[in-house]
Structure formats: C-alpha cells, structure tokens
Amino acid sequence: MNRTLANPSPADLLARMMLIRAYEEKIVAFHAAGPFPSVCTSVGQEASAVGAVTALRSEDQILTNHRSAGHLLARGADPGRMLAEVMGRQDGYCKGRSGTLHISVKELGVVLTSTIVGGELSLAPGVALSRTMLGGSGIVACFFGDGAACEGIFHESLNLAAVWNLPILYIVENNQWQAFVHRKETMVGDHIAPWAASYGIASRTVDGNDVEAMHRAALEAAAFVRENRKPFLLEAWTYRQRGHMEPNDQSYVDPAELESWKGKDPIDRQVARLLASGALTEAEVEAMRAEARATIEAAAAFAAASPFPDVAEVGEGAYA
Ligand SMILES: Cc1ncc(C[n+]2csc(CCOP(=O)(O)OP(=O)(O)O)c2C)c(N)n1
Ligand SMILES: [Mg+2]
Secondary structure (H helix, E strand, C coil), X not given: CCCCCCCCCHHHHHHHHHHHHHHHHHHHHHHHHCCCCCECCCCCCHHHHHHHHCCCCCCXXXXXXXXXXXXXXXXXXXXXXXXXXXXXXXXXXCCCCCHHHCCCEHHHCEEEXXXXXXXXHHHHHHHHHHHHHHCCCCCEEEEEEHHHHCCHHHHHHHHHXXXXXXXXXXXXXECCEECCEEHHHCCCCCCCHHHHHHHCCEEEEEECCCHHHHHHHHHHHHHHHHHHCCCEEEEEECCCCCCCCECCCCCCCCHHHHHHXXXXXXXXXXHHHHHHHCCCCHHHHHHHHHHHHHHHHHHXXXXXXXXXCCHHHCCCCCCC
C-alpha cells in the first residue's frame, strides 16, 4: 500500500476505512481469545482518520493520541509492525518498547503518539516552530480528542500557534466521550470549533462520519495552513462506537445513543453511497472487505511470529 495517497478515489477512501476496521476488529478478537494488551480502538472514527490523513502530504508531520491506529494505518503504516508493537515484539515500529500508546514512525512523519491526554497539543507548537525555522512547505497535523480540548494545554497550544503563526492543522475528533465521561458533563455547548475564535484561529466543524466531506474539509484546511503559515482548527463530529479501551465495557453508555450513532457508521455510509451511485457492486464491496481482513490476518501472523526483544538490548534507544 502507498505511504501517502494523492487524490484518493471514493473507493480508495472506503478501502482504507475497511483496513482500519479489520485491524480494530482483530484487536477485539484477540481480547475475546484471552489476555491481550489493553488498546483504545477507533471503531466508528475511521472516516475522520482517513479523510484527514489522506489530505496530508508526505512532508507533513503528525502528532496523535492514544486512539491512533486509524491515523497510522491511513498514513500507510504496516499493520503487521503495528500489531507487533502492541504485542511488545522486536518487529514493532518501536521494537516493542512503546506498545500501542506511544508508537511513533519516523519514516511516515508520525512524530508521536501521546498517551498523556493533551501531550500532542503541548508538543505541536515546538514541532511546528522547528518546521518554520528549517523552511519548507510541510505542516503539522495534531490529532486530539474532545477531552484534551477541555484541558488548559489546549488553550496554551492555540495561543502560541496564533502568536507565532505556526503551520498547525489542529484536528479535534469530537467523539462524544472522554474515557468514561460524556462530553455533555464537561463542555459548555456541543462544539469545540468556536473556541478557536478566541485566538483569532479559523475553524470549522465537519461531519466526521462522512469520509468524503471530511477529506474535502481537511484538504481545504491543510491548504489554508500551508499557504498562510497559520493554524486552523478542524472539528470532526464523530462517535466512539466501543468502550474507552479493550476489553470492552459500555455499561455506562446510553444504548439509544449508541444505536443511533451505529446507524451513522462511516463505513456503512460510504458503502451505501458507492452502491447507490453504481461505483461499486455488492460483490466488489464484499471482496474489498475480504481483502482487508486477509491483510490483517497476515499482519497478525507476522506479529505473533515476531520474537520478543532481546533482554540484552533493554537499554538501547533510551536517552538516559
Ligand atoms: C493528562 C491525562 N489525564 C488523564 C488521563 C486518562 N485518560 C486517558 S484517555 C482519557 C480521555 C480522553 O478523552 P478524549 O481526549 O476525548 O479522547 P478519546 O479517548 O475520546 O479519543 C483520559 C481521561 C491521561 N491519560 N492523561
Ligand atoms: Mg473523546
């Protein structure tokens, strides 16, 4: 698979979302089969990840959060190396040192996955400042959640980005949940995009479960950041379809809310659109799903066969 995807077709966008869903479903299956490292899945948020990441260029950099599998896979990360990382194996992107929560992939421009909520917001201005000082047209995409937006660091980050004219595309995935707390309990109003106006930062909310709308909005937002060397905040309105982390627990979730959002599933919507337009047949859709699952099965086999890191190397790759 290409590392970056220029001008993805509607079917390309669907294929990437299916790959992410298959990856997350494999994580769920691993949990069903026995003990497995805890993972925050992004089921239901595939359109946001694919729409935004495919709007970036290879020279752009990404900072992301604990729900990062979609961002990484949309960027072209190898699912085998990702699963190996989750499983603590030598062939993982960080040689099994990071697990799912700190994964970084230098060759894909993925600077950081932060499990510290808002950590990506704190580092984005520094990364963007270095980009500016080094020159070039690259921008920094910073993915974070609605919970991170409720932290003080959100305001510090936006303020610095505005004062220093930093090329940051802030992408807040408003998935309605902040671990075990609904955002209605922590936020005034439903949306985060309007908050950017306090810093003179342009912003927009987009239907984050419509991959084509998300992609168009991200292309426009990235172009704005690239040309003006100024920040922009894009809010993806979406939903976390599973619990905060695996193994799954959704006992605190309103079943009616969950069902209503499952009815707006981003993959189902794109499938329906492409079937209705005649771009794909049912058989082609099923073949795409099967291909995504086969890719992930092969990735899982690769990860399971990868050895654990050698104890003698435990000090390598550390700064201290
Ligand atoms: C600074 C900090 N506080 C609390 C936590 C525990 N925690 C992990 S994820 C999370 C919720 C984050 O919500 P949001 O930013 O909306 O991201 P989402 O999980 O919805 O993708 C919390 C509170 C943490 N990891 N870091
Ligand atoms: Mg959230």
